[in-house]
Amino acid sequence: MIDLIISPFVEFEFMQRALFGCLLLSINGSLIGVFLLLKRMSLSGDAIAHAILPGAATGYFFAGLNVLAMTVGGLIAGVLVAFLSGITARKTNTNEDSTLASYYLCSLALGVLIISMKGGSVDLLHVLFGSILALDNDTLFLLYFNSALCLLGFCCCYRFLVMDCSDSVFFRGLSKYSGYSHYLFLFLLVFNLVAGFHALGTLMAVGVTVLPAAIAKYWSNRIESMLLIAFVVAVMAALLGLLSSYYYRLPSSSAIVLWLGVFFLLSVLLGAQGGVLRSLKSKAKLNEELS
Amino acid sequence: MIKFENISLYRSQRCLLKHCDLTIEQGGFYALTGDNGSGKSSVLKAVLGELDLSSGSIVREFSHGDYSYLPQKNQLDTQFPMSVEQAVMTGLWSQYGAISALDSKHFARINQALHDVGIAHLKRVSINQLSGGQLQRLLFARMLVQDASVLLLDEPLAAIDQKAQTILLDILKAKHQQGVTIIITLHDVGLVKRYASQQLHISDQKIHLCNADFAHSDDCCRLPMRLKVC
Numbered sequence: 001m002i003d004l005i006i007s008p009f010v011e012f013e014f015m016q017r018a019l020f021g022c023l024l025l026s027i028n029g030s031l032i033g034v035f036l037l038l039k040r041m042s043l044s045g046d047a048i049a050h051a052i053l054p055g056a057a058t059g060y061f062f063a064g065l066n067v068l069a070m071t072v073g074g075l076i077a078g079v080l081v082a083f084l085s086g087i088t089a090r091k092t093n094t095n096e097d098s099t100l101a102s103y104y105l106c107s108l109a110l111g112v113l114i115i116s117m118k119g120g121s122v123d124l125l126h127v128l129f130g131s132i133l134a135l136d137n138d139t140l141f142l143l144y145f146n147s148a149l150c151l152l153g154f155c156c157c158y159r160f161l162v163m164d165c166s167d168s169v170f171f172r173g174l175s176k177y178s179g180y181s182h183y184l185f186l187f188l189l190v191f192n193l194v195a196g197f198h199a200l201g202t203l204m205a206v207g208v209t210v211l212p213a214a215i216a217k218y219w220s221n222r223i224e225s226m227l228l229i230a231f232v233v234a235v236m237a238a239l240l241g242l243l244s245s246y247y248y249r250l251p252s253s254s255a256i257v258l259w260l261g262v263f264f265l266l267s268v269l270l271g272a273q274g275g276v277l278r279s280l281k282s283k284a285k286l287n288e289e290l291s
Numbered sequence: 292m293i294k295f296e297n298i299s300l301y302r303s304q305r306c307l308l309k310h311c312d313l314t315i316e317q318g319g320f321y322a323l324t325g326d327n328g329s330g331k332s333s334v335l336k337a338v339l340g341e342l343d344l345s346s347g348s349i350v351r352e353f354s355h356g357d358y359s360y361l362p363q364k365n366q367l368d369t370q371f372p373m374s375v376e377q378a379v380m381t382g383l384w385s386q387y388g389a390i391s392a393l394d395s396k397h398f399a400r401i402n403q404a405l406h407d408v409g410i411a412h413l414k415r416v417s418i419n420q421l422s423g424g425q426l427q428r429l430l431f432a433r434m435l436v437q438d439a440s441v442l443l444l445d446e447p448l449a450a451i452d453q454k455a456q457t458i459l460l461d462i463l464k465a466k467h468q469q470g471v472t473i474i475i476t477l478h479d480v481g482l483v484k485r486y487a488s489q490q491l492h493i494s495d496q497k498i499h500l501c502n503a504d505f506a507h508s509d510d511c512c513r514l515p516m517r518l519k520v521c
Contacts, residue, residue: 038368038371038372156389156390157389158389159384159388159389159390160389162373162381163381163384165368165371166367166368166371166373166378166381167366167367167368167381168366169362169366170360170366170367170381170433171381171384173339173358173359173360174384174385174437175384175385217372220372221372221417221419222372222373222374223371223372223373226372
């Protein structure tokens, strides 16, 4: 059994690279995902993941499958959509979710248009679903850099983010720099999604960010333990996803996200914090006490 | 000291204050009264600098971080995964900031504040398990650990029982005796008379300053001994 788990990673370098890439993504994904969840922005993360597509596609249009060009393009597009939706919402007194939805849909359509102008459906699939089993040195370096940046950002701004998420109005009264933490967080989110899309594709990159945090919420009501649980779950899903992909010839990124989906459903059922069975058990106990 | 110089304030194209002058002295205990929609919350937000004035200016002799504000609508996300102690800890931000560690003195202050507001036994409880009244006490405790020189409270007694009201107002009274400036919006005239030293009553787009001993909910301006400021 242990041999079945270990041997693919010992025998094949591409599996080692894939596992290492997933490990790096799990570090960032768990950190960013938990704060996305706490800011109630999980769907915004999804929208921004789609919004980076035209930038990445423009990079691809001019330089082919070049990591740097696609990363810079994706970053510009993601930051632009996040910034435009924020500023439009504030200037027109509209909710940010509707402006973000509008911009990201236009952005996604533009991205698909650019890709279809240049390449065939195989290239589109690469951008949408990534290539975790074919991580080259450039992509691994990008993932390294992304993890280092993300960890540094969170080390410096962890308390800022906690304050901003828990009570932004109160925090505004305490610090004149309170607003910057939100923008730094958005930048880290965009950068993480851009790095993630090289490995897992735009559609799946957000899955490893949002799902581990959603799972962790069912198991803990303390932020520190939520971060740890999200990381462990993300690593487990990456390991199981890569092994499923190896043994059953499944698309890797989909397999990883589907394993996260399985963990999520189990958490909904069994979770210690608001899980269905737990709630039923508490209700039954209460009824017993009353009768 | 906070000085209103000929200020006018509009919200949603409705005039709340028109050409008002007012001086709020350091160390005063001011009860802000007025009908619903008269502009009490807007005045507090204007003092904080969160609202743009249509005319005039407000001179504040306190800097960012010297004041503590308790808004009418609680903005603390009660689903946020933190304990009561951690929530109160956020009030110490100006002392420990982004990186410094908290020491035993900080924890002693947190414990004292929780004890003062009567929720020391809930220290380790998650904030999502608190009732409305307990949550309000938590917000009071968070405000106390800040050690601010100006306290602005917008209807802080709305969700709490009479016993808790007395406890919290007694705490404010003690703060006032230590020289802290307090501006609190209240509806209960009895509480205004008992605790405040001055009443700021908003009516007819004006703020009227009067001695709290003669406070009245609607007729402050008609009282013979009031001091009409604007």
